[in-house]
Amino acid sequence: MVQYRKPLFPWRPATQDALEKALKTYVTDPAFPCVGAKSALAKGTLDVIGCRDVTSAWDDVRIHDELLRFAQAYRDDPGLFRSLAMVFEGPEDLSEKAFETALWERVQSLSDKDVWRGQSYDDRVSSNPDSPHFSLSFGGEAFFVVGLHPHASRPARRFDRPTMVFNLHDQFERLREMGKYEGMREKIMTRDEALAGSRNPMLARHGEASEARQYSGRSVEDGWRCPFSYSGDDA
Template sequence: MKTNLEKKYSQWILEEDHPCIMSQTVFSQENVIVRDYSKIGFPTTTQRLLKDLKYYIKNYDFESNDFQSFIAVFSDSKIVDEDEFELVLWKQLSDLNKTDNHAWDPSVSNDPEDENFSFSLAGHAFYVVGMHPKSSRKARRSPYPSIAFNLHIQFEKLREMGAYHKVRDKIRERDIHLQGSINPMLEDFGESSEAKQYSGKATGEEWVCPFLNKSLLNKF
């Protein structure tokens, strides 16, 4: 039986016809985990979230072509604007990285300035989608501040299946229909660091990622 939180997010994605067809797929097939951690960036939150994500990875079927997602919700966190959310998002990711005792996924870069960067937890790369009620992008206006963790391997499988560009173009077409414009931060992996996309905020050339990567900090 779905929790009230799961129902709320399912309604946002399915009943409000969210432009991301992959999100619609995981919700319609019930291949999504939605967990509430109350406050973003707290030490207890980090411990619980890391534990749950490691459990999620352990039980993930890497042989399946089904798309899955893990959404961490922070229902008691109030976000004022996109600048604040960007900072707390990267603080939470930095705290997870600091607590994680696994090496970075070698298939991606650990440098957020690198075009091959992707966030890594428990040795596996993730594409992160930050969402919150104050987002300028309608597709990112989730009921509560949230972080969706999508295993990077899923996008590679879409490429192997020859479906990646078709899915990407369809999502962008639906996003334009919803908002009148494409998200200016969207780039294909390898063209520009995906770190710019995580918070949903538009960034300029001068943008510096606020990620505190423990492996890079240890070099100095």
């Protein structure tokens, strides 16, 4: 388990601007494969929140506040291609396994806060991380998480700061209904293959395998068990 540490850096008002600029520059790189993130940035619907330390619970209440706000904003105006990114100042030296541990510790803490605040789990998905229908839920909306960090083995997940990008599950379902999901998925995978030299073995469609295996970006081994456990009523 990653030990709790005091924040690496004193918080500075300029930090938000610097982290937001860094992520948006990363997404605009022509080689970056995720066309959904590029669309969100172009539409001004990529929200970026600067945070301190991904191995610390310091910002968890604030992050959960943002997730609740984001979920409600989507219900009020359900437009496509919206993402909420939490960009942490550090640590910048985490291995893939250490980042994976930190990511799931943040996820567990955020989910526990969702339960504590009386939020219901999105009944369109499962809270069981072993289920092929698993997704996280915050504020009653299902989310898929994409982890980025400096030492990711996949180039598309390699970013200067530890980052957790929260994407709404409902957007993927709407793309399926519009007949656009498969084409977009193939485009992303083709671009990722061009960047990395191979296709990401962790990618699977919702309903085929648990998406939990994809969150950290590490190629997890056979027999890997997700450390997440929902603390509310079964969903």
